[in-house]
Amino acid sequence: MSDRKTGKGATTMAKTEFVIKPGVQEITLIREFDAPRNLVFKVMMDPNTIPKWWGPRAYWTKVDKMDARSGGSWRFIHGDNKGNEYGFHGVYHLVEPNRVIQTFEFEGVPGRPSLETMTLEDIGGRTRMVTHSVFLSLEDRDGVVQSGMQTGAEETHDRLAELVAERLKDRH
């Protein structure tokens, strides 16, 4: 928690907090954004903005499908400049304002999805995003942690924070 902002008006980028407990097949990510949650939600759920923030900076991202409603499906592809491509897909169990419950499968490990609940909480005009993932097994969870998920997630959140900050500036 040491690198998260506590004061108002701080300009440094807040970082992502990871909750990864031994023996529990879950990962929880917590990140705060300097913007109202309706804006964060709007940016996150717009297929046109996904390529601008989803995934690490070193990869391009393409939206193959994003039908962001309860019962819809999504599929994103990202890749590097060496021709490697990685697919991810899932279904939306629930999409409502500021909350999404979806499955998440990395196609490199087929048939082993996780179930992800993303919630945006209003914290006095700012936003706390909590992303909770539960895995089919502890081994699956540990595999994701060992794959370097944390670096990728933090970079993704940094990119989202930058994009949200731009949109907020455009509003003023």
Added chain:
Amino acid sequence: MSDRKTGKGATTMAKTEFVIKPGVQEITLIREFDAPRNLVFKVMMDPNTIPKWWGPRAYWTKVDKMDARSGGSWRFIHGDNKGNEYGFHGVYHLVEPNRVIQTFEFEGVPGRPSLETMTLEDIGGRTRMVTHSVFLSLEDRDGVVQSGMQTGAEETHDRLAELVAERLKDRH
């Protein structure tokens, strides 16, 4: 395991085995059927047969929606003769022959789905069904166990076994 059949040609109904480990947010159900898995799968995935086996005998069951393909949705309602109705719904992450991965939500506890993987294994012409559910938390898992899920699941499996046996007889 004591009440499961081991010999060939046994005629008593095999029972459901439950794997519920302390501290692990999962439930695994194992049940064997005296029929080939393509028949078991066909019966399970047919919306017209759902009312004949899904849920305990004391309830009627209605299929509100069952689009049984990867990316489709389902919703079933069951009720008693006193006017009580209970809804269940989810999305199909994966539907392929003899394997289904789906979300499962009891609408009485909204926003707390589980992720369920159902697999039919061929065991020498008979079928072993393994249903693995992972929950958002250990508390959710324990709540489902305390709700009497085991009695309901066993009765559901008994009804499915009876239905499959009927269909098998019709084939001969």
